[in-house]
Amino acid sequence: MKLFTAASILALSLATALPTVAFAADKPVVGLVMKSLANDFFKNMLEGAEAHAKKRGDYELKAIGMQNETDFESQLNGVENFITQGVDAIVIAPADSRAMVAPLKKAMDAGITVVNFDVSLDEQAKKDAGIDLAFVGPDNRGGAKMVGEALAKALGEGGKVVILEGNPGADNAAQRKLGFEDAIAAGKLNLLDSRTAHWETEEANSVFSTMLTAHPDIQGVMAANDSMAIGVVKALDAAGRSDIKVVGFDNVSAVAPLLKDGKLLATVDQFGSQMAADAIDKALEVVAGGPKLEGWIKTNIELVTKDNVK
């Protein structure tokens, strides 16, 4: 039975991995390049895009993802395949803000409309490659500042906080850390320590427990994503410290009960499910002959607390 299930899973994933060759000739084709499909955030994004394609019905969506967030080689191959297939537009959440510039330039040279969303390409790298590319995406720094300020308001001036960072080197991790630091400066908070837990629940749990030992006077925690916030909340449960306030980022479904119980003070929703769809809309406007996109087109972000959690 087990064997059979494993085999059918394998067969299924092989089947879904096969490229869809059938093109409807009249509709424009949009190639969507995602980051890891292995997490709730991008999963919602993909589902949002698929629903959008069905609803609009006037374009063909082809989506690719990758194994994990650092596997940018498969993104590179994906972009090259889209160029070969001659898609009309490529809408991409780059895995690396520098490495993806060169293949995207190649796509633009081939006359493909490129829209960059979710994570912004590096300004300097774009300048070096001589391309000008608009960015459709959330303000990670602004979002982190927003949720950080919610924490600052709850703690008051002089509140002692620690930060749990995402992967060192990842652009959104760096932006969120900067946003937390903005909130700390604005709210006159006292930052005791800042460490990475690589976006990971178990690591956040261990690292935070140890930070709490080193600084028993911690009053607030800023976690750069909800997975890490979950690990922190669990560590606080285990230590019996209900006095410490925690904020996260992403609004994944697993934090809803924590928000309701007051174990998580706030998180940020970036509306991932709409983000890809918004970027596709922008791309189709250009494909249909609309003006070239410019600068940073900010997408909606919202603070989620006990009061507005679903």
Next chain:
Amino acid sequence: MKGMSMKLVLRDAGIGIALLLLIVFFSLSTEHFLTPNNISNILTQITINLILAIGMTFVILIGGIDLSVGSMLAFCAVVAGTVLTIPDLSVFVAVGLATLAAIGTGVVCGFLNGWISAFWGLPSFIVTLGMLNIARGAALQVTDARTIYSFPQSFNAFGSQMVFGVPVVFLIALALVAVAWFVLSKTVFGRLLYGIGNNEEAVRLAGHSLMVYKVAAFTIAGALVGIAAMVYMARLNIASPIIGIGFELNAIAAVIIGGTSLSGGRGTVIGTLLGACIIGVLANGLILFGLSDFMRQMITGVVIILAVIIDKYRERITAA
């Protein structure tokens, strides 16, 4: 036989002294290291790695390696999590079934690892690299990449339960160490695992089926992954298909630091326990010491290499 176990004790004593020195260093250099709370934190933090490392010890002793344990942990966890969240089951039944599901999943994956590498004579490095992808993909497929949560309250509470300041989950791991120690050093089965690691041909010529023992070692490792998955879920109250990335490397590091030879045939599970403790004490102590994340990572790397170098010398001394 007597001389051999004496040597094994001597090897473990060396690692124990290294651990003791680390503990003394951090106790003197940081304020909070040697506090009851911190000690129980460390014990909680090493538990999952220790359980995985026990299984890894069996595999490495026969000269194999298992790169799939991190992915298998995720697969076992999401299968068990799915069972645990079936509505209208009593807590007792749900936890029992979930545990069976976790261990069952681990046993199937481990069995396949062992059987495929033994039957076709393939290096386990490659076979388990394949399983690493299969199990991760399967975990993502069955959950559609979603995190499973809202387990029964009493199950969630169990993960942070203490007995006299010692985490219950660590006691479980310790019991598994004891069982593994008994199996490896007191049974014919255990001695044959060492024999395969030392001289496969000799064991085969003595009329034993290599296949059975190899498959058994990987299956045991798989079962332990299932137990580790239950501990993960009790501790963190979620089961996500992306947990456990890179856990295999930490487990291998614990086994190697614990003095087990990568070429097989030498090492003890007590060494593995000490190795896991060294990794846990370092991770915890260096944060308390105030060292940056990057320095911390570098030092852990240095310790792994040092352990292998020291093992080379120890090998010469005990061989003499």
